[in-house]
Amino acid sequence: MNTESSCLDRLEISTPWMNAAGFLGFSPSSPAWPAEMGAFVTNPISLAPRKPALHRQVQPYAGGFLLHTGFPTPGFQAVLRQNVEKWKKLPIPVWAHLLPQTPEEIPGMIETLETIDNIGAVELGIPPGISLHSALDFIRAASGELPLMVCVGVDEIQSDWLPSIRDAGTTGLVLSAPRGILKASDHLMRGRLYGPAVLPLMLKAVCRLAQFDLAVIASGGVFSLADGETLLAAGACAVQVDAALWSNADL
């Protein structure tokens, strides 16, 4: 199990609390926010602009909600133009969440991020459904001077991936929201699942993966301080809060 201080040192953050990518925008809405967080994680950033999903939707269910947005972004250069000055003024480091389509897109983005003040880490979103071999291509392409956090769905990560991910130069593993399918009127809707129902899945994954020498960051299922503390006690080095930030600003 990781001790808290060694975890924070490895991640180069002062507290284990942060937001999940996609839940507070590309910059915080208030310049005063959030001094008590360890880092600010940006919305996913792709190299080229991404349109919203054609059938974007939110679908509540008993354990939370399914969200399908397509992660729209104006593209890497536009995000930098609009946000770099805001990032520099934040009292906490910024983790830039990258959403590449191919490994070839990554090195140029990494080199640019390395020149920007206050970028604390890169969080690399691994496309769903790919093999370990392909995932390692993405990870190696992202190796550079910045700490690298590899972001994989909690429903996709395999234990036997971890030694390879670690040896490829990864600092931390972000376990992100699982994907699911719900029936919505006349069609099946796919998307990411958020809500309290994710917590048991996340806790199980943290318990399973914390034994590896890799900082595990739990990103999902946290809707109270106690939820986050449970994940930390189970071995997570940090926790990322998602939809609770939209409904409970005092969390």
Next chain:
Amino acid sequence: MMKATRALISEIFSGSDGPGVRIECASTLRPTPGQYLLAQVESSQQILPVPLFIESFENATLVVPPPVPPEWFPGLELSLRGPLGCGFHLPSAARRLLLTDLGNHHGHRLLSLVNSAGHPLETVLLTDNPPSDLPVEIEVLPPKSLGEILPWADFAAFELPLHQLKSLRGLSGLSSLSEFPVHCEALIDTPLICGGIASCGVCSVRLNHGWALACKDGPVFRLNQLSEDE
């Protein structure tokens, strides 16, 4: 992050289309027509905040039309954030108001324009499902009357989901949305879940010159800026 205001549900009333609520809160919390509040019940299992559109004000009380969550009850404490987004721009000189609801809210969200105008308005509501408690001075016509009555209006306010934009254009008889006069504005009925702090994109709206977010750039847009295509 925007500061939340505490509020109290003082009454559940039975509207023609389900229950609505009256909410007591600080008198400074006054969304303009088309703006919204996000409501959260503290210490509840509610995960996403609920967007509220206000139909009218009664001193320090907000009148919220249906739909509201069925589990809400009198005495329940709410936390309200807002006002959020951009609402309608009703000109002070407007006297003939056209309201058109092609969504599921029976014109309730548009009626706040009548209630907040501050001067008498001659109002026509186009809908197939008018609320039974509609003031008698408001004339109701079917939506197919749109093309005929649009030139009469000083200001036209619409409410509809994005997938109804083509139907709206068809009803108008115009060949494209860009031909709608500048005094036509539409409240887009779409999920409003983050209040603009996330830019998550679930409420994305395609404009003629790019994308906008209903949660902070809308939910009201000039109709001639909207695009039917994605």
